[in-house]
Amino acid sequence: MNENEFRKRIINAKKGDEDSFNFIIYNIKDDLFRIAKSRLLNDDDAIDAVQETIISIYLNFHKLRNISKFKIWAMKILINNCNTIYLKTKKRNELSYENIVISNMENIERNIEKKEEIKNAFEYLNTDERTIVTLFYINQYTSKDIAKLLNLNINTVKTKVFRAKEKIKKYIKFDGEEKI
Amino acid sequence: MDNFDNKIKELKNSYLSIPENFNNRIDNTLAQLPKHKEKRKNSIKQLLVNIISFIIASISITAFATYINNHYIGNDKNILQINEGIDNSLFNSLNMISYENIDGLLYKLINTEDEYLIAESIFNDVPSVDFEKEFLMILDFNIGSTDGLEVLKIEADNDNLNLILGNNEVNDNSGKTLCIKISNQLYRDNLIIKLVPGSNSISKYGFTPMKDIQKDYINYEAFQEDCLVMDGNNHIIYNSESDFLKFINNCRENINGAYRIVKEISSPELIDEYAFEVQDLIFENKKFYRFIALYKKDDTDKAYDFETYQNDGVEIIINPYITDDDNIQYCLKREDGTFYRIITFINI
Numbered sequence: 453m454n455e456n457e458f459r460k461r462i463i464n465a466k467k468g469d470e471d472s473f474n475f476i477i478y479n480i481k482d483d484l485f486r487i488a489k490s491r492l493l494n495d496d497d498a499i500d501a502v503q504e505t506i507i508s509i510y511l512n513f514h515k516l517r518n519i520s521k522f523k524i525w526a527m528k529i530l531i532n533n534c535n536t537i538y539l540k541t542k543k544r545n546e547l548s549y550e551n552i553v554i555s556n557m558e559n560i561e562r563n564i565e566k567k568e569e570i571k572n573a574f575e576y577l578n579t580d581e582r583t584i585v586t587l588f589y590i591n592q593y594t595s596k597d598i599a600k601l602l603n604l605n606i607n608t609v610k611t612k613v614f615r616a617k618e619k620i621k622k623y624i625k626f627d628g629e630e631k632i
Numbered sequence: 633m634d635n636f637d638n639k640i641k642e643l644k645n646s647y648l649s650i651p652e653n654f655n656n657r658i659d660n661t662l663a664q665l666p667k668h669k670e671k672r673k674n675s676i677k678q679l680l681v682n683i684i685s686f687i688i689a690s691i692s693i694t695a696f697a698t699y700i701n702n703h704y705i706g707n708d709k710n711i712l713q714i715n716e717g718i719d720n721s722l723f724n725s726l727n728m729i730s731y732e733n734i735d736g737l738l739y740k741l742i743n744t745e746d747e748y749l750i751a752e753s754i755f756n757d758v759p760s761v762d763f764e765k766e767f768l769m770i771l772d773f774n775i776g777s778t779d780g781l782e783v784l785k786i787e788a789d790n791d792n793l794n795l796i797l798g799n800n801e802v803n804d805n806s807g808k809t810l811c812i813k814i815s816n817q818l819y820r821d822n823l824i825i826k827l828v829p830g831s832n833s834i835s836k837y838g839f840t841p842m843k844d845i846q847k848d849y850i851n852y853e854a855f856q857e858d859c860l861v862m863d864g865n866n867h868i869i870y871n872s873e874s875d876f877l878k879f880i881n882n883c884r885e886n887i888n889g890a891y892r893i894v895k896e897i898s899s900p901e902l903i904d905e906y907a908f909e910v911q912d913l914i915f916e917n918k919k920f921y922r923f924i925a926l927y928k929k930d931d932t933d934k935a936y937d938f939e940t941y942q943n944d945g946v947e948i949i950i951n952p953y954i955t956d957d958d959n960i961q962y963c964l965k966r967e968d969g970t971f972y973r974i975i976t977f978i979n980i
Contacts, residue, residue: 477662478658481654481655481658485650486648489647489648490648499651499654502658503658503661506658506661507661507668511672570639570643570647571643571647586643589637589643590641590643617636620636620640
């Protein structure tokens, strides 16, 4: 999609054009979901976070000052919503600890059974590392944008990408049948 | 490295793939957005209503509290609370040792350097005080100001420090305080403040205030102002005894008023220095207040030189101890039964 076209749509959406709003949401929804999933590791929670984010964007569109930074702005809202949902989920999980342990064990066993070592390796990373890997390798964000999004130094982002990559390689090397 | 990138990108189509129900849920969310907007509008409206209600309630409570404070618990105010714009916490730190409320008049005694420093930071024009010799009294009105308030007399007996203040009834709400330095020798644990009509309040009855009287007053203005003018031998020069009796009768009917007697000096001790004496009698609120001033012969900045306030009384009587038929002496009788000579009329 043309970058200028996307900007025009943002301007129109900001003015209240619903079609333009739907267009830009459809344009970023998959990226939003992947980031949410990378942080929450659960489809339902990730979809909830995306839904909350869409509502927040709609209600607070007038607060967006720099149109060129729309995606970063939306991602920041998403990450805040993910953190809120994570805290709620954590509280809920603490209340039913046994179920969660069983559930996690089932997930890992299922992953092992399916030999999905890359998923295990991905879950082995911490939250920020998963987000950075998703942004960098899957959503194709630059280190500079990731740094802005996560309020990090650009060199820190580069280091984190490198370390996450090393961790995954190490995990797969120790566990998996396939060596990278 | 390509192998790794490919492996990572597998995530996009597997672990991080988009669930089947995702698009439906996004569509639902988009469809529900106008409702969310309406909900927010309503919540903002509700918030505004709550804020306005809160402001109205606050104003009502404040007004009610002010009304209660002014009408029912005003006497509990301390001297600094009545000064707008003054930090009351500072005054509280003065730790008032005592206070009195007479017709809304309040006072605070400053006995130490620490208290003085705080008072100086609060009030303007606090005079310097030598605490080895004197202490400071700060006075203020609960309502109005101390403008028009004058110190008429400060005296101490065995138990009490008596402070007599003259009120000239000038209330301009300027919030000024009055600072009085008092000798340590007069310090007593009990303080009695008496508020009486000020010497200037005679002006409302048509007489020149004592402080404004000039040295020729006895020859001109005293006649114009219908005073009782007498020579040094107690002979009437202008007006009559019946005029004086008319004033006494009015007072018996509780009619507020004033009477002025201007008399040439005849006393050998005073005659060299002073020309005449002015004696004012003010009757207000069923009480007589007596002021006397002596006026110098020579031209000086201050024409009078005498403590003006003399005493108060409840009645004017004829002195029962003077039996000389040629002399009638009128006296001011006090509540305690003592009396003071006001004037002697000599029948020729």
